[in-house]
Amino acid sequence: RYINDGMIINFASTDGIDTYSEYSIGYSISKAGIINMTKGISLSTKNKILCICPNWIDTSSTRDMDKDYLNSELTRIGQSRLISIEEFIPGFDKIINDKFNSGDTYRIDIKGDKLWVEKM
Numbered sequence: 849r850y851i852n853d854g855m856i857i858n859f860a861s862t863d864g865i866d867t868y869s870e871y872s873i874g875y876s877i878s879k880a881g882i883i884n885m886t887k888g889i890s891l892s893t894k895n896k897i898l899c900i901c902p903n904w905i906d907t908s909s910t911r912d913m914d915k916d917y918l919n920s921e922l923t924r925i926g927q928s929r930l931i932s933i934e935e936f937i938p939g940f941d942k943i944i945n946d947k948f949n950s951g952d953t954y955r956i957d958i959k960g961d962k963l964w965v966e967k968m
Contacts, residue, residue, distance in 0.1 A: 852894040857944065858886045862903045862955055865968065867925040883953050883968075890951030898948055900940060901968070902956040906930035927958050935963045 863872065864879030879901070886899035904910060904927055910918065922929070936956065943954050943965060953968040 854895045855944070856886075856889070856893075856895050856897040858882050858897070858899045860886075860899055860901045860953075862901050862925075862957065865901055865953075865955060867903065869921075869924070886953060887951045893950075896948070896950045898943070898950070899953040900943065900956060901953060902931060902936065903927050903958065904930050905936060906932050928961060929958055931956065931958055931963065939963050939965050 868876030
């Protein structure tokens with residue numbers, strides 16, 4: 849409430865939008881909460897605020913997961929491969945440097961074999 853010219857970036861997940869499963873419903877609910885919190889806060893501050901919702905990213909914790917589970921999840925949601933950090937960062941940079949409306953949510957995903965960014 850004391851800073852009125854900053855930028856707030858919240859991170860959630862596509863699970864908060866449409867890739868949730870019964871197995872991780874609590875996680876999905878928390879991510880939907882972050883998305884809606886972003887919208888709500890945007891109405892009460894002059895700061896620019898947005899929410900980034902990536903799908904599965906190639907991180908050390910993702911690589912340490914059970915491979916069968918990870919592959920079944922990627923297949924279930926239609927993600928052909930993990931999003932690499934090297935492609936995620938330019939996609940993220942483009943979002944924060946382009947004009948966006950405070951309260952916007954952006955999905956970062958893989959379509960085919962290319963990074964896909966969509967304003968929700």
